[in-house]
Amino acid sequence: MTPSLPFKKLKDGAYYEVKMLQVKQKLHKYFPETTVWGYNGTYPGPTIETMKDRTVMVKWLNYLPKKHLLPVDRTLHGAVDTPEVRTVVHLHGARVSPESDGHPEAWFTKGFKETGPFFATEVYKYTNHQQAATLWYHDHALGITRLNVYSGLAGFYIIRDHLEPMLNLPSGEYEIPLLIQDRSFNKDGSLFYPAEPPQPVPGVFPSVVPIFFGNTILVNGKVWPYLNVEPRKYRFRILNGSNSRTYTLRLSNGQKFYQIGTDGGLLESPVELDALTIMPAERADIIIDFSDSKGEYIILTNDDTDENTRNVMQFRVVLPLKGEDTSTIPETLYPIERLNENMATKVRNLTLDAVPDRYGRPSFQLDGRTWHDPVAQMPELGSIEIWNFVNLIAFPHPIHVHLVQFQILDRRPFDVQHYRSTGEIKYTGDPIPPDPNERGWKDTVRVTPGQVTRIIAKFDGYTGDYVWHCHILEHEDHDMMRPFRVIKSYFS
Ligand code: C2O
Ligand code: CU
Numbered sequence: 001m002t003p004s005l006p007f008k009k010l011k012d013g014a015y016y017e018v019k020m021l022q023v024k025q026k027l028h029k030y031f032p033e034t035t036v037w038g039y040n041g042t043y044p045g046p047t048i049e050t051m052k053d054r055t056v057m058v059k060w061l062n063y064l065p066k067k068h069l070l071p072v073d074r075t076l077h078g079a080v081d082t083p084e085v086r087t088v089v090h091l092h093g094a095r096v097s098p099e100s101d102g103h104p105e106a107w108f109t110k111g112f113k114e115t116g117p118f119f120a121t122e123v124y125k126y127t128n129h130q131q132a133a134t135l136w137y138h139d140h141a142l143g144i145t146r147l148n149v150y151s152g153l154a155g156f157y158i159i160r161d162h163l164e165p166m167l168n169l170p171s172g173e174y175e176i177p178l179l180i181q182d183r184s185f186n187k188d189g190s191l192f193y194p195a196e197p198p199q200p201v202p203g204v205f206p207s208v209v210p211i212f213f214g215n216t217i218l219v220n221g222k223v224w225p226y227l228n229v230e231p232r233k234y235r236f237r238i239l240n241g242s243n244s245r246t247y248t249l250r251l252s253n254g255q256k257f258y259q260i261g262t263d264g265g266l267l268e269s270p271v272e273l274d275a276l277t278i279m280p281a282e283r284a285d286i287i288i289d290f291s292d293s294k295g296e297y298i299i300l301t302n303d304d305t306d307e308n309t310r311n312v313m314q315f316r317v318v319l320p321l322k323g324e325d326t327s328t329i330p331e332t333l334y335p336i337e338r339l340n341e342n343m344a345t346k347v348r349n350l351t352l353d354a355v356p357d358r359y360g361r362p363s364f365q366l367d368g369r370t371w372h373d374p375v376a377q378m379p380e381l382g383s384i385e386i387w388n389f390v391n392l393i394a395f396p397h398p399i400h401v402h403l404v405q406f407q408i409l410d411r412r413p414f415d416v417q418h419y420r421s422t423g424e425i426k427y428t429g430d431p432i433p434p435d436p437n438e439r440g441w442k443d444t445v446r447v448t449p450g451q452v453t454r455i456i457a458k459f460d461g462y463t464g465d466y467v468w469h470c471h472i473l474e475h476e477d478h479d480m481m482r483p484f485r486v487i488k489s490y491f492s
């Protein structure tokens with residue numbers, strides 16, 4: 001095991017230039033160096049921190065080679081007749097103008113030489129008008145997002161506010177972001193990513209895979225790391241930055257922990273957990289109390305039958321307590337205003353379904369449409385809408401909506417066969433309320449099979465073009481993504 005490295009933090013500032021570079025990095029003590037792509041030359045990228053409502057400008061610069069590190073499938077949307085290496089940076093979870101959102105077709109190449117049709121500006125503006133939260137930035141270039149993120153293009157972006165310090169949560173060196181990802185490697189230490197599915201597709205090479213699971217777990221860019229901790233409380237901001245893998249995390253000593261925050265910020269009150277399920281792109285802010293575990297080695301495990309991917313990292317409670325732990329797990333954290341269902345002006349039924357693509361490969365579609373079909377969801381600025389995700393696929397998908405933080409209303413089982421033959425939703429059971437640790441602001445939701453998952457959101461802040469998609473990156477790159485447009489309201 002390798003000690004886990006603290007993140008590089010960008011110095012506080014209002015303007016940054018962040019270069020995407022190809023570099024070699026040691027991901028494990030006994031591994032040869034691995035070529036990765038990193039923001040500012042590090043994988044993961046440096047953590048950006050800001051206070052709420054303080055504007056941060058970032059010029060994201062592409063200094064990457066012309067040739068991709070990984071096999072590019074030229075049949076996917078956006079990858080057919082475009083440069084092989086394209087980048088565009090999305091700040092996941094942010095309320096941001098469309099020009100700065102990192103639209104998948106706002107990509108650019110080295111030196112902004114070539115740009116995609118939605119490219120609007122070289123400098124992105126983040127106003128941070130939203131609740132303090134754990135956001136993350138990652139690449140979003142159309143048709144190659146899975147490859148760019150897998151190569152290393154991801155990092156944390158943390159918004160803070162003046163209320164949080166008053167809660168007296170573990171902070172400073174006791175607050176640590178954990179980016180969990182899976183990767184596979186070749187013998188020479190290079191990243192392995194399949195060039196085609198196990199069942200090759202005639203006439204297509206390289207060809208996208210329907211799902212990808214790495215056989216090694218990395219935390220903050222280190223393979224199976226350990227972290228030396230003091231016998232006291234720690235706050236961990238956990239992000240699942242994997243392409244496809246969902247984790248169910250536990251502590252090997254059976255100890256419970258507390259979730260205090262979700263994608264969009266702090267919960268109303270802490271939720272005690274002995275297991276945490278986290279899908280790609282979801283964040284969970286948790287507190288672990290090591291005070292009764294002096295001298296213990298505790299493994300953060302993942303429910304998995306595979307030995308390799310059962311272990312995530314290890315906490316070694318071997319550091320002497322530097323001082324009394326005066327931090328707390330407060331009973332109440334942050335008030336959450338519930339969006340009222342009766343205020344919704346629109347309810348949309350949006351299906352998730354499997355449809356073979358023109359090569360006969362399995363692909364997934366949202367709302368029965370592909371990426372390039374015209375915009376079909378056009379919420380009015382300032383309006384509240386309910387989106388019903390009707391999952392016809394026997395598999396859960398993490399659905400993410402840009403621009404907004406939403407609330408999960410419920411999940412309700414329905415008759416899939418009946419829906420297929422009639423297009424009608426026939427419920428087969430009662431609505432199931434969201435889990436206690438899902439009752440905060442979310443931007444990514446587990447859309448479970450055979451159920452209608454309902455979310456409610458206010459489309460506030462900006463008009464313009466955004467996207468919503470499955471955050472399994474292999475799906476997103478293969479048509480499981482749709483545009484949406486916030487339009488001016490008639491009445492305001
Ligand atoms: Cu984290 Cu549209 O993505
Ligand atoms: Cu996003």
Ligand code: CU
Binds near residue numbers: 397472
């Ligand atoms: Cu999916």
